[in-house]
Amino acid sequence: MTNSAVTVDGLVVRRGGREVVHGVSFAVPRGRVTGLLGPSGCGKTTVMRSIVGVQVVAGGEVTVLGHAAGSPPLRSKIGYATQHPAIYADLTVTEALRYFAAILNAPKSDVDRVIGEVGLGDEAGSLVGNLSGGQLSRANLAVALLGTPELLVLDEPTVGLDPVLRDSLWVLFRDLAGKGTTLLVSSHVMDEAARCDELLLMRDGHLLAAATPTALRERTGAADLEQAFLHLIRDKEAAVS
Amino acid sequence: MNTAMTLATTRRILNQLRHDPRTVAMLVLVPSVLMVLLRYVLNSPAAFNHTAPALLGIFPFTVMFLIASITTLRERTTTTLERLMTLPIHKLDLLAGYALAFGLLAIVQVAVATTIAATWLGLDIRGSVWMLLVIAVLDALLGVALGLFVSAFATTEFQAIQFMPVFVLPQLLLCGLFAARDSMGWVLHWLSNVMPLSYAVEALSRITGSSTMDATLWRDLLVVAGCALLALVLGAATLHRRTP
Numbered sequence: 001m002t003n004s005a006v007t008v009d010g011l012v013v014r015r016g017g018r019e020v021v022h023g024v025s026f027a028v029p030r031g032r033v034t035g036l037l038g039p040s041g042c043g044k045t046t047v048m049r050s051i052v053g054v055q056v057v058a059g060g061e062v063t064v065l066g067h068a069a070g071s072p073p074l075r076s077k078i079g080y081a082t083q084h085p086a087i088y089a090d091l092t093v094t095e096a097l098r099y100f101a102a103i104l105n106a107p108k109s110d111v112d113r114v115i116g117e118v119g120l121g122d123e124a125g126s127l128v129g130n131l132s133g134g135q136l137s138r139a140n141l142a143v144a145l146l147g148t149p150e151l152l153v154l155d156e157p158t159v160g161l162d163p164v165l166r167d168s169l170w171v172l173f174r175d176l177a178g179k180g181t182t183l184l185v186s187s188h189v190m191d192e193a194a195r196c197d198e199l200l201l202m203r204d205g206h207l208l209a210a211a212t213p214t215a216l217r218e219r220t221g222a223a224d225l226e227q228a229f230l231h232l233i234r235d236k237e238a239a240v241s
Numbered sequence: 242m243n244t245a246m247t248l249a250t251t252r253r254i255l256n257q258l259r260h261d262p263r264t265v266a267m268l269v270l271v272p273s274v275l276m277v278l279l280r281y282v283l284n285s286p287a288a289f290n291h292t293a294p295a296l297l298g299i300f301p302f303t304v305m306f307l308i309a310s311i312t313t314l315r316e317r318t319t320t321t322l323e324r325l326m327t328l329p330i331h332k333l334d335l336l337a338g339y340a341l342a343f344g345l346l347a348i349v350q351v352a353v354a355t356t357i358a359a360t361w362l363g364l365d366i367r368g369s370v371w372m373l374l375v376i377a378v379l380d381a382l383l384g385v386a387l388g389l390f391v392s393a394f395a396t397t398e399f400q401a402i403q404f405m406p407v408f409v410l411p412q413l414l415l416c417g418l419f420a421a422r423d424s425m426g427w428v429l430h431w432l433s434n435v436m437p438l439s440y441a442v443e444a445l446s447r448i449t450g451s452s453t454m455d456a457t458l459w460r461d462l463l464v465v466a467g468c469a470l471l472a473l474v475l476g477a478a479t480l481h482r483r484t485p
Contacts (some may be wrong), residue, residue: 015485052327056483070482075329082365085322090257102249103330127260143324 005030005065005151005182006051012059013046021046021205025059026141028184032175035196037185037229041203044186045083048107048153051184052080065150076104079144083155083186085136086143089129093120093139096128097146106147114142117172119165134161141169152176152183158192170195190226208232242337246330250338254312255345261344268308268346272300272354280362293364294445295418297354297373301381302438305408309343309388310401313476317392319479323484332477340385340473343427347381368448376448379465385410386472393479412438417446437468 004167006028015022020099021043028034036044043124049055050062053070058138060067065077115124119136121128123131141157142234170192173183177197186195193199201208201216209232213225220231270416279296283289316322325335351374360362366373386409391408395401415422415433433439445463 054326054483056485063321072329075327078327080324080327082320082324084320086320088253088257088321089319090260091253092260095253095256099253100324100328103246103325103328105245105329119306 003030004028006064006184008051008060009062010060011047011050011057011062012041013050014058015046019058019205021050024202024205024207025060026200026207026210028182030182031119031177031180032197033173033183033185033195033196034200035193036184036200036202037190037193038089038188038208040188040200042202044188044202045155047202048080048155048184048186049199050193052078052153061111076147078235079146079149079152079154081141081144081154081157083159085128085140087136087140089159090127092125092127093131094124095140095168096139097142104147107113110146110148114145118142119143119168137161138165146179150181152181154183154185154240156186156188158189190224190229193225199225201232203233208236221240243331243334247338248342250330250335251345254339254342256303258342258346264308265346269350269353270298272304272350272404273357274468275300276358276362280358286363289362290449291359292364292418293481294373295416295442296450297325297351297358298441298445299413299416299418300354301350301377302384302441303379303443305343305347305384305406305411306388306409307402307405309339309385310392310395310404311388313339313389313392314395314398314401315368322480326480327438327460332480333362333474335480336389336473336477337390339371340382340469341426343376344382347378347385351377351381364449366449367452368450368454368477372454373445373448375402376441376462376465379462379469380438380445383437383441383465383469383472386469386476390472395473395474396408413438415439416442418442437465440464 004027009019009025012019013069024047032203036047038044047054050051050057051064051069053074067074093183094111098116101110115121120135120138120142122136122210128136131139137157137160141154143150144154158169173185177183196213198212199216200210211219214227216225218227222228276293276296279293280289344430355373359366387408389405392401395404403428414440415429415436422430422439427434444458447458
């Protein structure tokens with residue numbers, strides 16, 4: 001499938017002796033915003049780690065931009081923002097971004113660009129360790145935007161942000177997708193689902209559904225996506241018992 | 242190897258230290274203060290001349306071991322390492338960046354301690370002062386490389402600190418500072434032969450005791466440099482792009 005940026009086929013992951021992802025398969029279309037949704041602990045982060053190639057995988061295949069996940073050509077093409085900010089607390093925002101830009105061989109102007117994109121202009125000279133939680137997660141996101149990656153894998157990028165900031169980040173995501181970037185965004189908040197082009201719903205290491213928000217509402221007959229999600233879970237449980 | 246990435250890493254670490262002036266002050270001053278203390282504890286120029294050269298190497302070795310293992314461990318636990326592993330930096334570039342940053346710091350540390358020892362404390366250096374600096378900085382780099390390596394086996398900072406007595410103190414006891422290595426039983430002598438710090442201390446004693454660069458001195462230098470390089474390569478092998 002050339003129109004998919006990511007294809008995951010039968011992914012199985014074991015962590016701490018326990019299987020946490022049970023044969024998940026899906027595709028992420030290019031140039032769109034795909035939401036990976038599900039409750040905390042359902043395996044979203046593990047799936048994302050498998051896509052960026054830092055997760056030891058027990059089975060299945062993950063193909064990213066035409067390469068096996070984790071292969072060297074992908075390292076400058078994927079922007080990854082971890083759920084817990086992975087950015088040096090004892091550097092200023094600008095210094096930390098300059099370092100990652102140098103590692104990516106990104107143009108120097110990228111640092112100012114991404115600071116502007118996440119709205120941290122006023123904090124550019126502040127120590128990362130002194131930022132508030134919301135600012136910290138935006139600084140973390142800024143690192144992922146360096147070097148204009150083809151694929152952005154963002155693990156809960158809007159957690160803890162006030163509604164105005166959250167809205168402005170979604171405007172940014174839409175803007176990036178408009179320019180051809182593929183985004184995979186995880187969230188455990190269902191009201192973010194409506195903002196995605198495509199949805200992947202996960203629960204307990206299984207993929208419950210992969211559909212557009214509209215198709216999901218139609219299929220379940222539910223007005224909002226929270227209800228649709230509940231509907232899917234009940235259907236699944238009914239099918240099992 | 243990618244020099245630009247190595248240098249960017251060095252710059253990043255030095256920037257991090259710049260925001261922590263207390264650590265820098267302690268790094269630069271503590272070995273010198275200890276040298277002063279040693280001079281007045283021994284209270285004899287001859288005894289000081291015998292002991293001080295070894296300590297000019299041991300202090301930076303120990304301090305850098307601690308600093309390097311804690312810094313790398315922090316990089317692992319704050320997941321910045323995981324982020325770096327998704328980026329196009331080679332593992333050896335990262336570690337070389339570390340070694341370079343701490344090596345530069347070690348030069349300052351050793352230069353200050355040597356200057357104070359040679360001027361104020363009256364340490365008699367018969368050989369080349371530059372060579373003394375080179376050896377002491379190599380010792381510091383050995384500490385950095387060992388610290389980077391053992392940090393892979395620690396999951397908490399408490400464990401990392403405990404590796405100091407495990408990896409550093411036995412070397413200190415067997416390096417010839419407390420008892421001549423020739424006088425040790427064969428087991429201890431063999432152990433002291435496989436510990437890199439023994440060669441570092443021997444080199445430092447030779448360079449302060451005589452003005453000629455003999456074959457033993459060159460061998461000692463090669464052993465210390467070789468061990469530092471080996472520990473760095475082993476350290477790179479402990480960094481994994483994929484983790485469970």
